[in-house]
Amino acid sequence: MNYETIIGLEIHVQLNTRSKTFCSCSTRYGERPNSHTCPVCLGLPGALPVLNEEVLRKGVTAGIALGCDIAENSVFAWKNYFYPDLPKAYQISQFEFPLNKNGYVLIEDENGREKKIDLTRAHLEEDAGKLIHDEVPKGPSKVDYNRCGVPLLEIVTEPDIRTPEEAYRFLSAVKEILQYTGVSECNMEKGELRVDVNISIRQEGEERFGVKQEIKNMNSFANVKRALEYEIKRQTKILRSGGVLSQETRLFNTNKNATVSMRAKEEAHDYRYFPDPDLVPVVIKSDFIDEIRQKLPELPEARRARFIARYGLTAYDSEILCSSYRIANYFEEACENFSNPKKIANWILSEVMRVLKEEKIEIDQCKVTPQMLRELFDLMEGGTISGKIAKEVFDNMVSTGKSAALIVEEKGLRQVSDRGEIDIVVNDVLIENEKVVSDYRAGKKSAFGYLVGQVMKKTEGKANPKLVNEMLKEKIEK
Amino acid sequence: MGLNDLSIEKLRDLLKKKEISVMDIVRDIEAGIAQDDKHELPLNAYINFDINRIKKEAGDLIGNSGKIENTLLKGVPIAIKDLINVIHTPTTCGSNILKNYVSPYDATAITLLKKNGGVPSGKLNMDEFAMGSSNENSYFGAVRNPHDRSKIPGGSSGGPASAVAGNLAVAALGTDTGGSIRQPASMCGVFGIKPTYGRVSRYGLVAYASSFDQIGPITKTVMDGALLLEAVSGYDPKDSTSANVETPVFSDYVGKSIGDLTIGIPDEYFGEGLDDEVRTIVEQGISTLKEAGTGVKRIKLSYTKYAIATYYIIATAEASSNLARFDGIRYGTRYVKTEDLETLYKENRSIGFGDEVKRRILLGTFTLSSGYYDAYYLKAQKARTLIREDFTQAFDEVDIIVTPVSPIPAWDLGQMVDDPLQMYLSDIYTVPVNLAGLPAASVNCGKTSGGLPVGLQLIANHFNESDIFRTASVVEGKVG
Numbered sequence A: 001m002n003y004e005t006i007i008g009l010e011i012h013v014q015l016n017t018r019s020k021t022f023c024s025c026s027t028r029y030g031e032r033p034n035s036h037t038c039p040v041c042l043g044l045p046g047a048l049p050v051l052n053e054e055v056l057r058k059g060v061t062a063g064i065a066l067g068c069d070i071a072e073n074s075v076f077a078w079k080n081y082f083y084p085d086l087p088k089a090y091q092i093s094q095f096e097f098p099l100n101k102n103g104y105v106l107i108e109d110e111n112g113r114e115k116k117i118d119l120t121r122a123h124l125e126e127d128a129g130k131l132i133h134d135e136v137p138k139g140p141s142k143v144d145y146n147r148c149g150v151p152l153l154e155i156v157t158e159p160d161i162r163t164p165e166e167a168y169r170f171l172s173a174v175k176e177i178l179q180y181t182g183v184s185e186c187n188m189e190k191g192e193l194r195v196d197v198n199i200s201i202r203q204e205g206e207e208r209f210g211v212k213q214e215i216k217n218m219n220s221f222a223n224v225k226r227a228l229e230y231e232i233k234r235q236t237k238i239l240r241s242g243g244v245l246s247q248e249t250r251l252f253n254t255n256k257n258a259t260v261s262m263r264a265k266e267e268a269h270d271y272r273y274f275p276d277p278d279l280v281p282v283v284i285k286s287d288f289i290d291e292i293r294q295k296l297p298e299l300p301e302a303r304r305a306r307f308i309a310r311y312g313l314t315a316y317d318s319e320i321l322c323s324s325y326r327i328a329n330y331f332e333e334a335c336e337n338f339s340n341p342k343k344i345a346n347w348i349l350s351e352v353m354r355v356l357k358e359e360k361i362e363i364d365q366c367k368v369t370p371q372m373l374r375e376l377f378d379l380m381e382g383g384t385i386s387g388k389i390a391k392e393v394f395d396n397m398v399s400t401g402k403s404a405a406l407i408v409e410e411k412g413l414r415q416v417s418d419r420g421e422i423d424i425v426v427n428d429v430l431i432e433n434e435k436v437v438s439d440y441r442a443g444k445k446s447a448f449g450y451l452v453g454q455v456m457k458k459t460e461g462k463a464n465p466k467l468v469n470e471m472l473k474e475k476i477e478k
Numbered sequence B: 001m002g003l004n005d006l007s008i009e010k011l012r013d014l015l016k017k018k019e020i021s022v023m024d025i026v027r028d029i030e031a032g033i034a035q036d037d038k039h040e041l042p043l044n045a046y047i048n049f050d051i052n053r054i055k056k057e058a059g060d061l062i063g064n065s066g067k068i069e070n071t072l073l074k075g076v077p078i079a080i081k082d083l084i085n086v087i088h089t090p091t092t093c094g095s096n097i098l099k100n101y102v103s104p105y106d107a108t109a110i111t112l113l114k115k116n117g118g119v120p121s122g123k124l125n126m127d128e129f130a131m132g133s134s135n136e137n138s139y140f141g142a143v144r145n146p147h148d149r150s151k152i153p154g155g156s157s158g159g160p161a162s163a164v165a166g167n168l169a170v171a172a173l174g175t176d177t178g179g180s181i182r183q184p185a186s187m188c189g190v191f192g193i194k195p196t197y198g199r200v201s202r203y204g205l206v207a208y209a210s211s212f213d214q215i216g217p218i219t220k221t222v223m224d225g226a227l228l229l230e231a232v233s234g235y236d237p238k239d240s241t242s243a244n245v246e247t248p249v250f251s252d253y254v255g256k257s258i259g260d261l262t263i264g265i266p267d268e269y270f271g272e273g274l275d276d277e278v279r280t281i282v283e284q285g286i287s288t289l290k291e292a293g294t295g296v297k298r299i300k301l302s303y304t305k306y307a308i309a310t311y312y313i314i315a316t317a318e319a320s321s322n323l324a325r326f327d328g329i330r331y332g333t334r335y336v337k338t339e340d341l342e343t344l345y346k347e348n349r350s351i352g353f354g355d356e357v358k359r360r361i362l363l364g365t366f367t368l369s370s371g372y373y374d375a376y377y378l379k380a381q382k383a384r385t386l387i388r389e390d391f392t393q394a395f396d397e398v399d400i401i402v403t404p405v406s407p408i409p410a411w412d413l414g415q416m417v418d419d420p421l422q423m424y425l426s427d428i429y430t431v432p433v434n435l436a437g438l439p440a441a442s443v444n445c446g447k448t449s450g451g452l453p454v455g456l457q458l459i460a461n462h463f464n465e466s467d468i469f470r471t472a473s474v475v476e477g478k479v480g
Ligand SMILES: [Zn+2]
Pocket: A020, A023, A024, A025, A036, A037, A038, A039, A040, A041, A042, A149
């Protein structure tokens, strides 16, 4: 008997606004606990929320990028539950009338075919604070409300995903879109993107869905994949042995590489949602949406296509460059007004990527700016330095942050293109290597390369290789 | 006679002429309170009257502005219902759960009050979290009616009404969710106005039912009500439900002719349950208005019969969420030492809240529960729309709707404590106004044979408080 897996995802992503959703406190991460709080985000008696327009703007931007219908009227609602990280004992969220509805994201499935994953909604809500347990063993738990009120976008999919790999690809695509549109950094280590999954299994051909299991709060795509793989095995095993699944909420334990039960369905909360009486309905005019649509940055898919068409890159190269909007931006800035973008692309894919990997840094932390890289290429194209010297200069730029021109000057790496100067060295080499010369003349063509190498060695690599080749050939074949 | 017996209007004059100082008034109030405390049955109108704190507020005000004589209120002390946050001052909401809570910020209404030369002076007793119609639900004890100390002062702003009527305050800020300003004003024979929803910022007003709550004045005279409302009104970017409208100079309308107005008398407010003496007094009030030249029309407000049920469903639903934050974790009193979170919540809230508050939290939690939401909350919202439309239609025909405030005058302390439903029903004439977000006032209209005051309710269309002030001053002129 074959089983089919049905997966739906809920993604909570932090919008990168400077201030919180309903007050003017900073959203900065990693600050002294409770230093970014006020009566509003602490839920002090009498304080009232006011929606930050930037949150709305980013919410609509994400909605457009995710192909959603933007609601003309959306309504915030109170989601009620008691927990010490939630100071008002309700979370301001959206329920019946979300900001964004009916979106979709395109991915490539495992057979290489395009697949559309439908989104039910993408709504705004505020984050809760953070509990800190066992700072002192057996000591009291503490709460940090700095994160409380930070804006979140909750993206909910239809049950369209069929495999853990599809889930992984979908999440990567969503992350790319959100980063591209500048609404979130999606920094998973900082908890800026968290995933809940719903997974059920049914016999192939069955119409009804199986019993749903929810796995909550994962902050790595790899973990999502592993948790799903584990769940498929676990559920299939139970069903095959004639067992019955009961609806549960589970957590993924990374050490055990397994999911464990958190609570049964009977213990599920009744959130008693109702419209927030402190906030008026959000009314969005069409010109607000138009304005955002016009300013919407190019999305990953469109950019990949453009890189192929405009810069003549291969599909593979443009895929890698566009996997991060920062690297793609770096590339475009570097090849502005440069005649051979393919060369720059290759350099980024090999040299720059190597440095990022070695130094474990992001591209915007690299000391070589796109402008500096272009200057290096200008020196190469203009014949001031050779490609070989350029690599040396680049490594030097990475460690010192100095410009290419300065390094060439300081280290005397300027290419020698003076015929007279090269002529002297060529003559020396011919005299010192009479045997090699006669071998060449006897038909051993590979001997030529050795002679070129000797000239380069004597000039410490600075001789213009084109001239060296030309002059050697002229003399030796005379 | 002390300065505490005078109105804002008179004290403004004396302050302007520098015949008295702000602290002279505060000291007379303090003496008044001290004397009342010696009474066999004290009014118990204050929860907190900290002379040093008031002195500091007054000092700051005089020091900061330097031109206090140019402000609207010129330094007149205003007592504050203990549901409104005043910085560095306890804000207990009449509850055990907040008895030790000191607010770190000023409500916007307090900021505006200070800016306009009012000195926040003392926090007034009230029904716990503004839930009640008799001021018997206070952790700090019941408040008495100065006209007859065996009677209730009305609620939930019983402290403000009793203090103003008993000359323990010059004037006060109260709050009105379902009649909490108008009903005690009526029972204590003073003026009280609930402004249009959105007229006064709710920022810093501890929420009972957010879509109803409004801050408003309780004063000795109509003129004082106009001055104090002017001082605290205005758009507040910190309150999304605050209206961005101009604040009229309300005091200009006091004493102005009402010959151009038509008053509406709704049949539904004069039916069964209305005390005969109250009816007679209210009818005399209507005659007074007719004599002043108003037109009179009988009108229909047919959905009135659903108002009590609608109000108690929506208000308690909002309250059940608004009061969920009081758990003893971040502020307020923590009563139990336990390592179990659920026990902490249960114990703190069981000990911290009084019976009426618990009753309303349970009611609201129930009506919002999955499976009941549509039958109660959603239906109540629909009824609310119908009640609002009732008024919209009525205001096509009339300018001011005139009704009783309460079907009965002040009752005996303890008389209804065991019959909450009966007490809810006594709100029948005041809650429709909150459901519709309209402005309405109670102006004293006479006394019963037993010497108990009876107020006349004047309801106007949204943001039309000016007509209320005109009309109320005519009634005040006749009754005195
Ligand atoms: Zn804040």
